[in-house]
Amino acid sequence: MNNIYAELISIGDEILYGQTLDTNSHFISAELDKLGIRVKRKVTVSDEREAMMRAFEEAENNADIIIITGGLGPTKDDLTKPLLAEYFDSSMILHEDILEDLRERFAKRDRELNELNRGQAELPEKCTPIENKYGTAPGMWFDKEGKVFISMPGVPSEMKYMMEDTVIPRFKEKFKTPVLIHKMVKTVGIPESILAEKLEDWENNLPSEIKLAYLPGLKQVKMRLTASGDEEKRLKKLIDQEVDKLYKLVGKYIYGTDENNLASKIGELLLERKLTIAVAESCTGGHLAHLLTSNAGSSAYYRGGINPYHNNLKMDVLGVKKETIEKYGAVSEQTVIEMAERVRELFGADIGISTSGVAGPGGGSKEKPVGTVWVALADGKETQTKLYHFQFDRHGNIEMTSNSLLNLVRQTLSSK
Amino acid sequence: MNNIYAELISIGDEILYGQTLDTNSHFISAELDKLGIRVKRKVTVSDEREAMMRAFEEAENNADIIIITGGLGPTKDDLTKPLLAEYFDSSMILHEDILEDLRERFAKRDRELNELNRGQAELPEKCTPIENKYGTAPGMWFDKEGKVFISMPGVPSEMKYMMEDTVIPRFKEKFKTPVLIHKMVKTVGIPESILAEKLEDWENNLPSEIKLAYLPGLKQVKMRLTASGDEEKRLKKLIDQEVDKLYKLVGKYIYGTDENNLASKIGELLLERKLTIAVAESCTGGHLAHLLTSNAGSSAYYRGGINPYHNNLKMDVLGVKKETIEKYGAVSEQTVIEMAERVRELFGADIGISTSGVAGPGGGSKEKPVGTVWVALADGKETQTKLYHFQFDRHGNIEMTSNSLLNLVRQTLSSK
Incomplete structure (x- = not known):
């Protein structure tokens, strides 16, 4: 069997200017990989005629499948549709069914089609339209001498729907891969x-x-x-x-x-051991809770979390002793111990974990510079603590704190 | 003045396979843009000799500045250094100062250099090394007939340090741009x-x-x-x-x-009006708190948050009435109203906001399918609510809920 090769083209100055992170080509790559289709190259070019036409041509020479995202909106800066019409030497035709569908969807939201929306129902004659359930720009599928060109919008939810609903099922039929x-x-x-x-x-x-x-x-x-x-x-x-x-x-x-992440692995360990967890986070401000609840089914082991940013809340709501914070400060071993133990009790969980640190960029001192972080884990028998000195920016320090504490949870559960 | 053009090359099968999201080229694009350097194209190629050599050559033809990330690790699958040596027809030399620095840094962590680490102090003779404070692979700077080739590791924190410490300052000296x-x-x-x-x-x-x-x-x-x-x-x-x-x-x-995001805008509005906010989130499970605390200085207006995943905690810790949850369910207008009002009081904030919904993929019912979300905003005088029916995946539903509620906060604050 021969390998099937793909090349991905992302269109948009916003990606080249560093204003938009290109998550589309990441998603498409992973989906093609599952089908055994090899992505050979990805290219990002600007919204300019010459750069785009050259990218189409190079990709056609390199690959069997060419997938283009972006440049399909209703506004003047969107060039993908007219340039693909030119590339395939194709005139434009109005698709009455697409127009009718747009009209109905707009009517449901009490809106009327304007000239720009109506134009979206016009497509190059040589393409097969791809349905767009979440937006107004249809996708396009072109066949050319055994090769396939696909054009989809740059809005991630619209592109994902087209991939899952149309592109992947048709690829499965059309291409047999090693x-x-x-x-x-x-x-x-x-x-x-x-x-x-x-x-x-x-x-x-x-x-x-x-x-x-x-x-x-x-x-x-x-x-x-x-x-x-x-x-x-x-x-x-x-x-x-x-x-x-x-x-x-x-x-x-x-x-x-494979698909495991640290938080999902912890979920598995907790389920196996029939244990639950609760989180009291200061410097991570909701990030740990977000990681733990990002996995489907987390309500089976995640009791809940609290992020008492203000010291009053650490005391009044969570129950950390006033003397502890006054004597040792919010960023201290003593404070994270009480946070972990209190959240465990208050939330009725088997394991309580906590973070307190200086995420930056402000708030550092000579004794506790930016990046100083204490974490704790209480399981009702003993309470472990760790001290870290991270040297990343605010986001990096928050992420390292979360990953480090999740690893401590993993190690502790694995030994139980 | 002439435009200065750059081309970015990301090396790595993990990007083409959809296993790693390329955030490096996003960061580099934004930094070059600030300098007035125009990124003309980005290319991602696999860890293969032919693809990499071709990318080097094409980029040299297209651009004045070529920035390569990835493929610099100590392991056998990392080809960037030997291929750049070949491309520039350069032999390898050992940099004693880099070796000594590595040895010292390892000693501090009670580790000894192994053969792989020692190899990282060897570089092509024709390059100037770029210091890597956070890792063991030095970067490389090559000058060739007015053009510049830069090679940096793919680990984001190491690449960022090199950009900020060496590359950007040298570009500022070397290139004058429109x-x-x-x-x-x-x-x-x-x-x-x-x-x-x-x-x-x-x-x-x-x-x-x-x-x-x-x-x-x-x-x-x-x-x-x-x-x-x-x-x-x-x-x-x-x-x-x-x-x-x-x-x-x-x-x-x-x-x-520009740099404003919805959460930072809300921070500004809260500071101007000297108001504080607290969050009780169920279906968003910490995501709203994470957005609000991702901005530096958020402790000035963010009191704290709670994510009572289990209904018991909604009642016992937050104080939602048992009858409310029993009669209307956790995903209901009545429950989010009480959540917003109780978190406002309990956390001593001026504004309390809350979410409760079915993020999916499980947990949906005929009356409340996946994507059903209630949110509320309480300011002590009145409590507003909104009902949404989102149709995204778990992550999309969580993000849409957060953005929609933040917009309600923005509108409410703007009218105050």
């Missing part, structure tokens, strides 16, 4: 170079069908194993064997694989 | 096509130096005005005049400009 299997093995608390040193012999003896990559992040290093070929069953077995070896070599640092 | 001024005007609660219709006459009469773009998002539409030329003062005045006109035409939808 097997491509990834396994992501996720570690926390060990630096990349030490991990690589521990795994040197193993890496040198990997079967030739398997490729390895190290992906380092904030306190975490992920390892990606990729196998490709024709025999799915054999490749899966090969990968599983190598993952088993990894667990034997560095198992204590591995918190999960 | 003036490029952006102004972002941010609206909420009005669809793009209606906004464009209201602004049609204004847009047709924009001065020729100013370019307009509409950037739609979740419940928000941003408008970017860009002016370029030589006379900074005149261009700034031109842009200011057009922004004034925008406020006259669609001012009630505009919540801010």
